[in-house]
Amino acid sequence: MIGLPLLSLLVLVPLIGGVLCLFVSARAARWVALVATLACLEISIDLWLLFDPEGPQWQFVEKMPLGGQVDWALGIDGIALLLIVLTAFLMAISIGASWRSIEKRVPEYMAYFLLMEALIMGAFAAQDLFLFYIFFEGGLIPMYLIIGIWGGAERIKASYKFFLYTFFGSVLMLIAMLYMVGTAGTTSIPALMAYDFSSSAQTWLFLAFFASFAVKLPMWPVHTWLPDAHVQAPTAGSVILAGVLLKLGGYGFIRFSLPMFPEGSAEFIPFMFVLSGIAVVYTSLVALVQRDMKKLIAYSSVAHMAFVTFGLFAMNRQGIEGAMMVMLGHGLVSGALFLCVGVIYDRLHTREIARYGGLADNMPGYALLFMVFTMASIGLPGTSNFVGEFLSLVGTYHASSWAAIAGTTGIILGAAYMLWLYWRICFGTQRNADAAAMPDLSLREWWLLAPIALAVMWMGIYPESFLRPMRNDVGRLIIRLERVAPAGDSRLTLGKGASHLGDHDHSGAGH
């Protein structure tokens, strides 16, 4: 396997598959898409196996100058590796989820999905600033079309909102990138991660990148595109949006904002904590009152993403590793929850919570898996989100106890809305005959949900598999952030009583 340009393949395989899909029938397009995504999954697992956690920071490096100011430079560290694996995993599942529920214009649909996979993979693997931007922005086009063509009733508005919001955020980042390249004289991301910009410039650069990543993540108050986009997107579109595209925002903070502008980031810690605190409490409360299942999960995504920003801006090992684990865990769990919504939506064609009830009677398998994901979303020990949220809150507590208090509220509220959702859907009496007549999970649906459930438990029970590849990379980031990391108010301090105690001991010794 060594010698093959694995990262380029990861971009090219879905790209070629996507173009191929446009020229074949609907049936063939489904198979082409499945084969291409499984091939990507295979490649990403190979990467995971071949990745040496103790090795150099950047592995599988490829570089080909394109002339001009941009290089085809790819390479990954442990952080990017895990996100690539997550993407490949969810992509294959999304294709499966669209197998039957998408009936119109199938070849186009599959083509856009594969195109998006190629672009996302490229964004995670890019080592050149402009190359990253091209991949990062390019993902907007297929998602715009997916929401706009296969979405629900309000799809047009949602697609515009999605596109223009994120486009606006990103172009400010582009100006900052131009400035950085002009100042540092290189477009290489690893070189820029070690470059020290003047601290006054860092403030502006941080804000420009923040505009992009905060919209993408999304953070309160620029999250308003997300519920619309999620509700209107087809099921698989929501899975990818929540599972992968949002992670680009978090990845951006880890890869760009923190290491490139440490002083700038430190300056904005209180700001980030306040926004995250508001996001956790506010969006959780909003989630509580939703009648639409997808909207509820969409708001819960915003709340979960706030744990990512809490952890990252705590600037310590627990915080950053926790943030990464939340991203991975949330990617799996929210993806799975959207799939769970999709399963019953496909049967009854409504997302209104009140139309369901007592599904545990007629859909026991569904109720079981839905329970697993509900618990994971709450952060029950033994599931992926527990590890992430716990680490992230521990890290936050070291940085600021007030922020940790706000964050912890979110866990309680999260339990409230998720358990209530589960209760209303799966327990209680069966009020509607059509809901009561729904058949349990088909074999295909088992194949989609069970792997995610296993992965969620794996992450919860043995997180070391996921923590190990990124340990050294987080370590490098912490060294970079050492000089600016917040002192925190939770450290143990030497009390006044110590000297008195010493006197006492002394007098005691004299006896």
Next chain:
Amino acid sequence: MSRFAPLLPEIILAVGGLVLMMLAAFTGRRGTTLVSWFAVALLIAATVALIGPPSHAGPLFDGMVSADLFASFGKAVIFPSAAVAIIAARGWFDQDTEHPSEYSVLIVFAAVGMAVMVSSTSLVSLYVGLELNSLAGYVLASYQRRDERSAEAGLKYFVLGALASGILLYGISLLYGFTGTTSFTGVAAAFGREAPSLGLLFGLVFVLAGLAFKASAVPFHMWTPDVYEGAPTPVTTFFASAPKVASVLLAVRLCIEGMGPATDAWRQIVIFAALASIFLGAVAAYGQTNIKRLLAYSSINNVGFALIGLAAGDRQGASSVLFYMTVYVVMTVGAFLCVLWMRGEDGEPVESIASLSGLAQRQPGFAAALAIFMFSLAGVPPLFGFWPKLLVFNAAVHAGYVALAVAGILGAVIGAYYYLKIVKVMYMDEPAAPYARVREPLQGLLVLLAALFVSPLGYLLIGPLGSLTDRAAGSLF
């Protein structure tokens, strides 16, 4: 003889154009195809003839024109796009019994005018080239003279164009009066000697105003939507491509070679025109229902971005303008070729955006090509239209005009909306009545090539194209 060798492309076109005129006059209707192929061949021959002395002979005829790489680069973009405009007209003027074949001849003469424009280094040759191009343009705009809209477009273009020429000429006379010379270098020397006098500044402003008209930069853009809408579509294809390149390049050469020492004076004007064009082009396009009108605003918008590169005022900026105009021409020509295919059941041209509804389900290839051009014009990566935008913003940031770049980029976001609207209509709406099939394999091939150029494959060209534009821009400094 060797004195004329650097002028070979212009000579080929001028002499060939005269021969063609005779040919057209004597063959009449029967000769249409022959004349148009002959014209395309002439333009290709002129492009090939750019290799050699025309690219590096330097100043000619006491500094009237300059045969340098900058001029050659401009011509290498202008001639092929003029040839495409001829190919675009195939089958369009068939019903026209009066003068079907003069179209190609007029385009060839306009191409000579544009060639003079991009190589002129004197105020006189500048004006002669500009007028040669414009006169051909006036006739072309009203080519279907029995069509009310076409006649109106021609008249509007002529009246406003004559006004602009007057303004330009007034500016030229002021510059000549206050410097005593018409050559760019002489004018530059006069600007460099002392702080520019009021008369010189007036001359500068008037000349730039005249050029802004030709490039349809705000606030001299008013004619553009009406003329683009009214003129026959192949003519609009032509107007939106080659003359635009010629006037922007002319402005670049005049500003840098002729008024280099007064950069601070003209930069304010260019910055204003750039931002006004970007924002007006973006905002005014919102309510449009006619695709040609919409593309007219798009071209105003794009000239604004190119002017951002000029505002940087250095070599990098000039190079980014060249890059921008090259990619712009390909995108615009591609988009207009798609518009040419919008024909109703009876073969009549359709121009409403609503008629594009659901095109992706009726003619997926056509829709995909137009969508690629739209996303590319909007500057969304990974399409190639993103890269020239990045270059002009980069030039502005590099020259220290970060605020200008930020303002421009916000305009790009506003402008993205209407390009998205076209994509939305094509991909997300229910199918409307189908178009009649147009059987023009050559045009189809051109659209395919243009689409491939602006697709991510275009990024393979940034190396060679970038170094070429850089060397071309270098010949100005």
